[in-house]
Amino acid sequence: xxxxxxxxxxxxxxxxxxxxxxxxxxxxxxxxxxxxxxxxxxxxxxxxxxxxxxxxxxxxxxxxxxxxxxxxxxxxxxxxxxxxxxxxxxxxxxxxxxxxxxxxxxxxxxxxxxxxxxxxxxxxxxxxxxxxxxxxxxxxxxxxxxxxxxxxxxxxxxxx
Numbered sequence: 001x002x003x004x005x006x007x008x009x010x011x012x013x014x015x016x017x018x019x020x021x022x023x024x025x026x027x028x029x030x031x032x033x034x035x036x037x038x039x040x041x042x043x044x045x046x047x048x049x050x051x052x053x054x055x056x057x058x059x060x061x062x063x064x065x066x067x068x069x070x071x072x073x074x075x076x077x078x079x080x081x082x083x084x085x086x087x088x089x090x091x092x093x094x095x096x097x098x099x100x101x102x103x104x105x106x107x108x109x110x111x112x113x114x115x116x117x118x119x120x121x122x123x124x125x126x127x128x129x130x131x132x133x134x135x136x137x138x139x140x141x142x143x144x145x146x147x148x149x150x151x152x153x154x155x156x157x158x159x160x
Contacts, residue, residue, distance in 0.1 A: 004094045004108065006086035006153055034059050041066055041091075045084045048140050050077040052098065057085065064092030075103035076137070079155050084141055087152055106137065107156040117145050124156050133160060 042057035045068075054070040066085045072078035078100040086094040109120055117131035125133070135145045137157040142148065 004082050004086055004096065004153070006091055006093065006151075034061050037061060037090075038066070041085050041088055044088065045081050048080060048084050050080050050084075052077060052081060055081075055098075059091075061090070064090055065095060066091050066093070067095040067097060069097040070099070072098040072100035075100050075105065076155075076157070079106050080138070080141070083138065083153055083155055087141060104158045106158065109154045109156050111148050111150055111152040111154060113150045115148065115150070117148065120154065120156070125159050130159070133157060 038057045038059035041059055042055060045052070045055065045057065051073040052070055056069045058067045059065070066088075068081055068085060072081065078096060078098045081098060082094045082096045085091060107124065109115075109124070111120075117134050118128040121131040121134055122128040131145060134154060134156060135142055137155045142154075148154065
């Protein structure tokens with residue numbers, strides 16, 4: 001799928017929380033903080049229940065890059081995994097190397113202040129009432145159509 005860019009300051013605050021504590025400074029294991037963060041991102045992706053198998057997640061804090069590998073049951077699941085990883089604070093890019101069946105790739109939209117799913121739907125589909133297509137394409141990362149925030153990246157599937 002390739003490399004997607006994200007806004008570093010936007011997203012879920014996984015790092016430093018109880019589920020993703022990075023290694024303490026001076027840890028005897030080199031890269032322990034990156035491994036802990038990668039494990040936290042993997043856990044977060046797995047909570048999305050996308051049907052991924054053999055998922056491997058690496059994170060390099062110095063660059064903010066997450067790399068995903070494994071198997072995805074569909075192009076949609078692969079794209080959602082990229083979004084789940086990328087919409088985490090401190091992640092700047094996701095290199096998606098998941099293997100998935102070929103399908104039409106989605107577009108992506110970076111949410112800006114004032115955006116609504118209806119406005120985004122109007123922009124991409126020419127019909128504000130198709131906002132639910134975008135909402136469904138971004139579940140379970142989105143819990144409600146009104147809960148989007150600036151800096152978030154959304155998946156815009158091909159129009160139905």
